[in-house]
Amino acid sequence: MDVRTLCLAVLYQGEASGYEIKKAFKEGAFSHFQDASFGSIYPALGRLSTEGLVECTQMAQEKRPDKKVYKLTQSGEDTLITSLLAPPTPDRFTSDFFFVLYFAELLPLPQVIKLLDQRISFYKETIERMTQCDPASLPTGRRLCHGLGLTVYQNSLTYLEENKERFITELRSQHETPRTSSPDTKTKDINLKQIDTNRHAS
Amino acid sequence: MDVRTLCLAVLYQGEASGYEIKKAFKEGAFSHFQDASFGSIYPALGRLSTEGLVECTQMAQEKRPDKKVYKLTQSGEDTLITSLLAPPTPDRFTSDFFFVLYFAELLPLPQVIKLLDQRISFYKETIERMTQCDPASLPTGRRLCHGLGLTVYQNSLTYLEENKERFITELRSQHETPRTSSPDTKTKDINLKQIDTNRHAS
DNA sequence: AGGGACATGTAATTAGTTACATGATTGT
């Protein structure tokens, strides 16, 4: 989905500023399946405003910079529904976690353990966050999203917790008894200088 | 992960042409959590070749265009491992399915039913495809990926099948008894001309 | 006769991200 539709979607749930829209993708309900950055949200809101799909009200604030609160118009609501009716594009899932895990045998064991532990923490935190809200209070569609998403996280967590130890034991035995008979291949000398440790997004 | 590393990863599993690398992202194991297009794979292979991370062998074929088969060098393998050691970026999941489902109340019921049925079919086909391969034959890391992925798909399918009917019934009752008291709001007149029915990627 | 698989590659476009610019307030 393009950022414009995404903005309309957030605004459908109530008026908001650009900053608040960003929060919906960072922490809110949409964070699980959509994303947008400031650099795309602000220009999108500007365009939506000129096209009459949203209305903007400048709000002066004490001890805070001015706020521009956007509100969906009828035309904006219609446009949102029209976008929703178009055949959905397939999901796009990209995961470094799965990619690295796939090659677990190539990595030092502590690295792999750290990867799994971080993942388990991530699942726990996400589940904790999602169970804060009462599903019964949600509109029908939103409730199904919530339920399906929660099941995915919960089952992923369970699977990892149930298989972690066996998996590590298996890897450890492979490290002790490497498939290559030459002993000099056991420990690999990798050029660690190239590792970019600063890859995370703010 | 950048396309270069992705190519090295596919090549780690055995030599392949650009076309075959694309297949790994379209139908193979990587299809679930990574993607790359021809337009990025071919230039990447060219660059990897000049840098000595891969070796290229031109293969003449009968009744088929020539094939360029790429093979990982030791330097390429080292680079792959180095990339794997870098801290993984967070997952990126974007789903029109979840996005549209979230607003189920706004859409005509047949549309929503179609959406769910397509999703159920997708899960069934994916599970079918994944259960073709014997997990015991896979290397350790790959086996955990397979197991975790399969759990996610299976539990998602189960959840949808268990909640579909209740969900539809609930939506139907909302259509019959809309929350707005004005009868003219019941059926909305949306400009269907704008719908882009040609949005799928080849 | 038309589509799909096989096979490689380039060029145009695009939709975004990241970084920059600015600045007050609040918490650690």
Add this chain to the structure above:
DNA sequence: ACAATCATGTAACTAATTACATGTCCCT
């Protein structure tokens, strides 16, 4: 004293996608 939250916006960049270009074989 430093990071984080609140708040908006622009400019540079970039990494990709999509479309184009070319051609054979096979199946229906």
